[in-house]
Amino acid sequence: MxxxxxxxxxxxxxxxxxxxxxxxxxxxxxxxxxxxxxxxxxxxxxxxxxxxxxxxxxxxxxxxxxxxxxxxxxxxxxxxxxxxxxGLVRGRLTVGMVTGCEVTPLFAALAAFHREHPTIELELVEDNSQHLIASVIAGTADIALVGVAGAPPEHLGAHVVANEGLVALVPPDTPPAGSKGLPLAELVSYPLVTLPEGTGIRASFDEACVTAGLIPDVVLVASAPGAVAELAARGMGVAVLSESMASVHPGLVAVPITGVDIPALLALVWRPRLSPALSALLPHCRREFDNN
Structure with missing residues (x-):
């Protein structure tokens, strides 16, 4: 055997x-x-x-x-x-990352870890947050950078790296661009471009709509934040993204969405039982994210 x-x-x-x-x-x-x-x-x-x-x-x-x-x-x-x-650390680590979410501190952490432990094989996989969390629970991924609504899963180790509100991203010549804040009830009257279900931002938005008894008009879904913003720039609808995702599109106007009480979190999650390799990676992740 x-x-x-x-x-x-x-x-x-x-x-x-x-x-x-x-x-x-x-x-x-x-x-x-x-x-x-x-x-x-x-x-x-x-x-x-x-x-x-x-x-x-x-x-x-x-x-x-x-x-x-x-x-x-x-x-x-x-x-x-x-x-x-x-005094050795060896093995293989599978690291998950939300599709289209290019977070440079994660890349910096992986590079620093590889320099320190070059014999450990690293695999980076992309998927939506719901699937990545399931992979960590099942043990097919060791750690993942995911978006969640409200709080990370209680049964996993977690390190929150961003806690953000949602914004409506629009061209500067559209009516919402002149608002200091866009109420959720008003936002849902516009056609919307969003991230797919299974992402933290979409979960925060959907839960807020359910709580308020509102039905949003989602006309298009794109898996990458950049695609959501580009579609909004071309008049497909109002983009719903996080503050940091919106900040890299200076040609558009980000208007805070009011009435959403559930924050969108970006967090590292991992199984509580740590391998030596994962124990060695975590300090690099914490250092890079805490310094950004």
Whole structure:
């Protein structure tokens, strides 16, 4: 029995699909299938019911799952203990980042960390905040820079790097540009261009609308803040963004949206159980974000 067989078994159990499990562990689907089959042969029992499209755990698979996880956790603890004795940090880190959110302190932290620990493999992935948080919870990402509404998830470690209000971003020759503040009830009378659901800014905006009993007229959704601003500049609608996102578009006017009590937060989130590699990365992240 090999640790990689247990890793592949757990990946299939989590994903309920051999193809997705193969993508998660970065090997071919046939490789995952072969290793799981070898594990089943050694244990003398089928771990998955393969009769349908979904790979479901059998009774034997369900019984094996917690022990497989315990074995992998014990192996990780062993490696961490030896690394601590040797003063080494090694491994691989997957870092998540909100799509289109190019935050330079994160890049600076990763560069500084790489200079200090060049043997650690780094992977940077982009997605919306909802998916990134799910990846951190599932363990497929170690840390992620996400947008959330109100507060970071309670069950994750977190470091808030920005707490901002929302603004309406408009061309200077449009009626809202002359306002010192745009009430939410007035904002929803305009066609809107927003970020997609699953982002912190959109969640703050949507929750405020629900609380006020308002139905916004979202005419277009774009995944990158720059695209939202450019579409607003071309008259597609009023852009809804955070203050910092709006600040890099000086040709447009940012008008504070009033009546939104739930702030949009940008935060680093991670699982409470830290690997040595993640423990070494976090001080770089805190230093770079706190100095900006």
């Amino acid at each position: 090999e640790l990689r067989q247990l890793e592949y078994f757990l990946a299939v159990a989590d994903e309920a699909n051999f193809t997705r499990a193969a993508e998660r562990v970065h090997i071919s689907q046939s490789g995952v299938s072969a290793q799981v089959k070898a594990l089943e042969t050694e244990l003398g029992a089928e771990l998955f019911d393969r009769s349908g499209r979904v790979a479901r755990l059998t009774a034997a698979g369900a019984a094996a799952r917690p022990y497989a996880q315990a074995a992998l956790d014990a192996a990780a603890d062993l490696r961490e203990a030896i690394d601590e004795v040797n």
